[in-house]
Amino acid sequence: MNYRSIWSIYQFEMARMWRTIAQSIASPVLSTSLYFVVFGSAIGSRMESINGVSYGSFIVPGLILLSVLQQSISNASFGIYFPKFTGTIYEVLSAPIGHLEIIFGYVGAAATKSIILGTLIFLTSLLFVPVHVEHPFMMILFLILTSVTFSLLGFMIGIWADGFEKLQIIPLLVITPLTFLGGSFYSIDMLPPFWQKVSMANPVVYLISGFRWSFFGQGDVSLEWSLGMILLFLGICFATTRYIIKTGYKLKN
Amino acid sequence: MSSMVSIQNVTKTYSGGFKALDQVSFDIKSGEIFALLGSNGAGKTTLIQAICGLLRITEGAIEVGGSDVVLNAKNAREKIGLVPQELCVDTFESVWNTVSFSRGLFGKPKDPGKIEKILKDLSLWDKRKNRVMTLSGGMKRRVMIAKALSHEPEVLFLDEPTAGVDVELRKDMWNLVRKLQESGVTIILTTHYLEEAEEMADRIGVLSKGKLLVVEDKDVLMKKMGKRQLILEVEDPAVNLPLSLDRFHYTQKGSFFTFQFDVVNEELSIGALMSEIHSANVQYLNLQTKESSLEEIFMEMTRI
Numbered sequence: 001m002n003y004r005s006i007w008s009i010y011q012f013e014m015a016r017m018w019r020t021i022a023q024s025i026a027s028p029v030l031s032t033s034l035y036f037v038v039f040g041s042a043i044g045s046r047m048e049s050i051n052g053v054s055y056g057s058f059i060v061p062g063l064i065l066l067s068v069l070q071q072s073i074s075n076a077s078f079g080i081y082f083p084k085f086t087g088t089i090y091e092v093l094s095a096p097i098g099h100l101e102i103i104f105g106y107v108g109a110a111a112t113k114s115i116i117l118g119t120l121i122f123l124t125s126l127l128f129v130p131v132h133v134e135h136p137f138m139m140i141l142f143l144i145l146t147s148v149t150f151s152l153l154g155f156m157i158g159i160w161a162d163g164f165e166k167l168q169i170i171p172l173l174v175i176t177p178l179t180f181l182g183g184s185f186y187s188i189d190m191l192p193p194f195w196q197k198v199s200m201a202n203p204v205v206y207l208i209s210g211f212r213w214s215f216f217g218q219g220d221v222s223l224e225w226s227l228g229m230i231l232l233f234l235g236i237c238f239a240t241t242r243y244i245i246k247t248g249y250k251l252k253n
Numbered sequence: 254m255s256s257m258v259s260i261q262n263v264t265k266t267y268s269g270g271f272k273a274l275d276q277v278s279f280d281i282k283s284g285e286i287f288a289l290l291g292s293n294g295a296g297k298t299t300l301i302q303a304i305c306g307l308l309r310i311t312e313g314a315i316e317v318g319g320s321d322v323v324l325n326a327k328n329a330r331e332k333i334g335l336v337p338q339e340l341c342v343d344t345f346e347s348v349w350n351t352v353s354f355s356r357g358l359f360g361k362p363k364d365p366g367k368i369e370k371i372l373k374d375l376s377l378w379d380k381r382k383n384r385v386m387t388l389s390g391g392m393k394r395r396v397m398i399a400k401a402l403s404h405e406p407e408v409l410f411l412d413e414p415t416a417g418v419d420v421e422l423r424k425d426m427w428n429l430v431r432k433l434q435e436s437g438v439t440i441i442l443t444t445h446y447l448e449e450a451e452e453m454a455d456r457i458g459v460l461s462k463g464k465l466l467v468v469e470d471k472d473v474l475m476k477k478m479g480k481r482q483l484i485l486e487v488e489d490p491a492v493n494l495p496l497s498l499d500r501f502h503y504t505q506k507g508s509f510f511t512f513q514f515d516v517v518n519e520e521l522s523i524g525a526l527m528s529e530i531h532s533a534n535v536q537y538l539n540l541q542t543k544e545s546s547l548e549e550i551f552m553e554m555t556r557i
């Protein structure tokens with residue numbers, strides 16, 4: 001393992017973020033603030049509390065994850081798509097480094113950005129609604145695991161995409177619906193039984209449930225299920241990414 | 254001299270089924286400047302990419318500094334610096350950062366003094382804080398060279414380093430390449446300017462449609478393949494030349510006779526030619542010799 005190479009890629013990618021700090025941070029923070037204003041304060045004040053948690057507070061974990069998922073995917077996919085697009089990827093591909101260095105460098109940077117962003121959104125939420133975190137350690141763990149998993153997913157999308165439209169399409173058609181239907185704004189048991197069953201096939205349900213558990217000590221599924229599912233998902237993403245890089249898919253002729 | 258790059262029976266078939274390299278084998282010696290020639294689409298870039306690990310070869314094996322580029326990729330790649338044909342740079346980065354990044358990427362410890370020297374050698378020092386996108390095309394190409402040099406490669410691949418570079422800068426580039434050679438770096442370059450290969454290269458390889466036509470010492474190649482001519486301007490165009498001069502395959506255009514001579518065969522040497530002319534007592538006004546350029550040799554070879 002060449003740590004210097006990983007560090008170089010990581011730093012280079014982080015530098016790209018600091019350069020575009022305004023867009024990277026401002027737009028997700030702003031849009032989440034709007035959600036808090038509309039759903040948390042305006043509508044939320046007329047809603048019943050869910051399992052003893054006021055609606056405004058209830059949506060905080062889901063909203064944080066919503067942004068973290070979207071940003072992990074878009075950061076990581078763009079991070080690898082851009083050098084592929086401009087051709088500068090030749091340097092990384094001809095460097096004396098293995099697949100792991102490439103993955104750790106790019107995915108590590110994308111995940112770091114998401115974690116920073118998730119933290120900022122959390123801090124923003126404190127301005128709007130009272131939030132109490134029951135299990136801070138688990139909350140941080142879920143944030144990290146989710147960021148890494150979805151950065152891996154984004155990284156694969158970036159390798160696969162050969163046009164800017166393709167970069168957008170999976171987040172738009174798959175990830176956004178899954179997050180909205182994953183219980184960001186409601187508890188799964190508020191759904192009719194049939195849709196409750198369907199929801200169980202949505203991996204995002206487990207992420208949001210686990211994250212919400214770390215806040216309020218309660219979720220739609222048990223903590224073990226949540227943790228198990230996210231670790232499983234992480235493992236699958238990691239193994240697939242590694243395999244893709246190894247085969248040189250879309251990177252080498 | 255030992256071999257730095259060894260290419261054995263390399264064949265590359267692209268996914269569409271197109272064979273861009275066909276059983277190419279040759280060695281590049283340590284410390285030499287090797288020019289890879291061939292017309293557009295001959296397979297030069299494909300071969301360089303194969304050596305640098307940017308594409309997978311279909312058949313054959315390549316070693317760099319004794320390490321197989323597939324089986325022992327890390328060791329092989331550590332030794333390689335690559336300046337690709339296409340201009341691709343990190344447009345938003347500063348010159349200093351992008352060059353430093355390359356060094357780190359190759360796992361080398363930070364060495365600002367080294368980077369400073371490279372940037373100064375390439376006349377980029379004044380631009381070190383500029384973003385790459387604010388540089389001219391020629392400067393960007395030098396940034397790419399700086400990136401390739403930043404990790405102190407033993408072999409440097411320059412894929413058309415002087416394409417679109419002005420005359421003055423081209424001379425600078427030649428000097429730089431010579432300096433690098435003096436410091437022990439092996440250099441492989443491709444170019445469409447044959448006078449450049451003629452000027453720079455120790456050895457020359459010619460690819461045509463994916464096949465290697467020849468690999469030869471430049472001087473030997475020029476000698477072997479090059480025609481040498483002696484042009485004689487005579488007083489009387491109606492002069493009758495003796496039969497003994499026929500073996501020099503001469504042609505006549507007015508008062509000018511053009512003879513072919515050879516540097517290898519004594520019978521056909523310029524000495525033999527001159528003594529025949531003298532003994533025939535041909536009166537001439539002027540005489541000049543001409544060697545074919547690498548360009549002419551190249552045209553001749555790739556025409557087949």
Ligand SMILES: Nc1ncnc2c1ncn2[C@@H]1O[C@H](COP(=O)(O)OP(=O)(O)OP(=O)(O)O)[C@@H](O)[C@H]1O
Pocket residue numbers: 253267268269271273291292293294295296297298299300338
């Ligand atoms: N990715 C690819 N897929 C299919 N064919 C390719 C690919 N890249 C190159 N080729 C083909 O392989 C052949 C050799 O291309 P290559 O780029 O190696 O030529 P070259 O000698 O470098 O030419 P030039 O002097 O124009 O740079 C060409 O016919 C080209 O069309």
Ligand SMILES: [Mg+2]
Pocket residue numbers: 297298299338412
């Ligand atoms: Mg080429």
